[in-house]
Amino acid sequence: MRRLGRYEFSKALWERCKEYLSQHKTLRLFPLSFKEFLNLFKTKSEREKEVQELQKIIKEKIQLTDDEEVAYRFGLMIVETASKPYFSYRDFAAGSKNSLVAEKQEPKYFKAVIKAICEVYNVEGVAFLIDEFEEVAFPKRMTKKKIYEYLITLRRLIDISEEENLWIVLAMVPSAMDETKVMDTALWERLTHQQLETMLTLEPLNEDECINLLIWWFDRVREKNSQYKGTLFPFSDDFRKLLKRPEIRHPRPLIKIGFFTLSRAENKKIEPPISIKFIQKVIDELYPPKNEKKKSS
Template identity: 35%
Template sequence: MMSDIFQKLRLDSNPFEPAATGAPLTGTLSPPHDLAEKMKDFLDFHQTGQGVKAIVIAGEYGTGKTCLLQWLHNKVFPEHQTMSFYFDNPGVQFYDLANMLLRTIGRKDFAKFIWELAGLHVNVPYQRTLFQNGFEAYLSNAFHLRRQQDMTSPLQEAIQSAGVTTDEEVAHCLARIVTDIVKKPYFEYRDFIPQQRGSMVPEGEEAPYFRAILKTISQGMGAKAIAFLIDEFEEIGLQKKLTRRAAHDYLATLRRLINLTQSEEIDFWIVLSMTPDAYETTKKLEPSLIVERVSGKTLEIKPLTPNDALTLMKSRIDAVRSEGTDVSREPLFPFPEAVVFRPNTYSNPRRLVKTCFRAIAQADANVQLPFTEKYLHKIEDELYPDSTITGNAKS
């Protein structure tokens, strides 16, 4: 049964989240119209081009970078038949991404992609018979007959014949992902660290290995393209957190990703979100990487306008509006129709959502409706005591 206070607010539940650090749990996920149109223009412009398919989203903490990435991930890229993968603040090493990517897919599913792509190209007669019996039977035979080593070499050759990779060592590592699955049906972090015993990544071959992984995923999932949405390389903005080694690894990873977007073998996109400080620091560390290759592909997130703030609030409220409630005259109820929040609240999506959550959560039977300016300012003061700050502090 709906509580009395929600009935008074004409809502089924609180549509705002207390942390406000990601996509909404209710309602339609959509960035402000102007921002959405700019992003679509970026994608359309680079869709048919042969250049770098890398976009940087720069914005302060709480301005909606994560929501924009989630919108691309859940709505925009699927409409373009692009398989996207979202990474939340990954490590700076290249193998960090490989680890997160393949563990997201799962070893068995990824092994089956490889097996299906290679199956048509196996030349050894008894191997062809094993493929005809299906994936599970293939694994069962490998385990019970202890033929993993005998089966790896033909599979490696088939992977090369299928055009997944021309590199023998990379093909061998991919074949091992399949044939060794009977011994270990899951991935571990150390599987992706070159020089580690039993590593699935050949030393010095990280880039071709990653390219082969992307081709396998693209063909295995029937996707026209692959996109990586990487949220917050934010520690790069704070020099004291980056050792010289970490900075080198970060730039090496970024360079490899950008190079992959230009590969003729795979249609690959990257969308990076970072703070303006992080973006400026990256440009200073290696100007040629960002200024020359990603110049013109940076989207800066601006503060919300009052109309943007009202649109965001309405989309959340509409999703939990009590059925049969007529709010044609007061569509933002229990909030007033005009923006009465302070500018540094309504201009920052995270602060706005947190404040709206608190306003509803603290409402009681005696609260005046619609919420008054005095009541909402009291909530702001509780959340952000120093209300004179105009910047978007991390919160």
């Protein structure tokens, strides 16, 4: 939802509601824009009155939900977009201050969100990609309480996926898969109830694909007429020699290697092209070879 953008989402919802709004029914030479609509309400009482009107429209006219509280929160989201045109994590954490989700209403709220996305963007379904799920399986920054809340929310989303056209994709490293099985067997079984159909393994890229990915990544930030377009520069041409290990031949490790190599080369004032010896050192720090892992353990 943060990627979606609160202003865009609220505006799209408002577009669905506006034909029923009293302000929209007023005769105007030019149609009321969303920005103008938000500027109509100067006081708290005016905003509250409009939230209640939107609540009724959302529940009775466009029928995103049959729940009064959920409809009210949607109306609140639209009206308060003027002062907060972006989403934050706390907007979707039930119980937190100014949350858009009422306590114990998460399933109904998220179900309404899925339905709203489908309607306002004219799509048949929604796919949620939850990347780096190993952060849950191997927590470094998350407390036990946060993990517990996270998994409860995930279960609720799975419940919704059984009723709505919602697809949930969890991406994780293989070791996190094994840990998740132990951590929450019931959840894992729900995620993999059709083993062959629901589990996908990303095979390592071949060397040419790795090179092409890095070239694409470099080219995104090059100047339009750069002579280095389509090349590995500032990496040396023999970078291919470092691609023997399958575990680093995936998009995420490759981009991570690229980022940290450039960052450290800049800090150490290394002149390009950056040697494979320097890059190898970065790779070994980020992804220690398996034999070194055994020694350290």
